[in-house]
Amino acid sequence: MSLTLHGYWRSTAAYRVRTALAVKGVSYEQVTHDLRTGAQHEAGYCALNPQGLVPAMETDDAVLTQSPAILEWIDEVYPDPPLLPADATNRAIVRAMGATIACDIHPVNNLRILNALRAEFGADEAAVNRWIARWIGDGFAALETLIARHGDGFAFGAMPTIADCHLVPQVYSAERFAVDLSLYPHLKVAADNARALPAFAAAHPDRQPDADRA
Known part of the structure; x- marks a missing residue:
């Protein structure tokens, strides 16, 4: 194909x-x-x-x-x-982790939203960066709890899943905008372990x- x-x-x-x-x-x-x-x-x-x-x-x-x-x-x-667990409940948890990023963090920090904040609401770059940090922080706080509960080296369990496919890019974005990740130690370890993999x-x-x- x-x-x-x-x-x-x-x-x-x-x-x-x-x-x-x-x-x-x-x-x-x-x-x-x-x-x-x-x-x-x-x-x-x-x-x-x-x-x-x-x-x-x-x-x-x-x-x-x-x-x-x-x-x-x-x-x-x-x-x-596989990027999803075999168990239906665990698959739902992994999907929820991914959705926390794809549905709740990323959409409000998308480039078109940031451009609208600048063009339509007069936000300067400091305000835009505060906006970004706010929504990343809210989502990462929830993910920190979930990863502490379900992770074992990765976001969920001991192997990378769809949750890590979402997490690593969002951590890249957080670092790009200088978001403090020290509040999310389990999340940071999971992201670091995943992005150390060649893939x-x-x-x-x-x-x-x-x-x-x-």
Whole structure:
């Protein structure tokens, strides 16, 4: 099967998908859409993804959108190694961890939201950074409790899961905006353990072909 991932090197949602593909050892092509220039709103891309957001993934017979759905598809189509636990209750916990990031942290810190804060509400960069830290902090506080309860080296258990595919990119974003992570020691250990793995390292934004070069 041929796969084409439409993304952007610094998009944390695309980062999640790259991570899952790397964990599974699945090859794919990348097409970049520079979010800073609004390339994701061009007509050709919107014909693929009407939301004009990244990521989107072209398969042989469909265009998949929304990173949580893409992650689940990857895990079903490429089941080894699994990114969800075998037990239904544990799968629900892992999905909830991912949703804490994908539904509650990331959307309000998305570039289009930050740009709206600047353009429509007059927020300066200090205010924008406070906004980012507030929502990351709320979500990470909840995840810290869940990881302390369910983690064993990773966000859930002793192997990486979809929860880690969400967590590592969000920690990358938190560090980029200088959010203090000392309040979340279990979360930080889980993220550090995951991003030390070769697959997670390969998905890092700085290692992507479209990354800014100094």
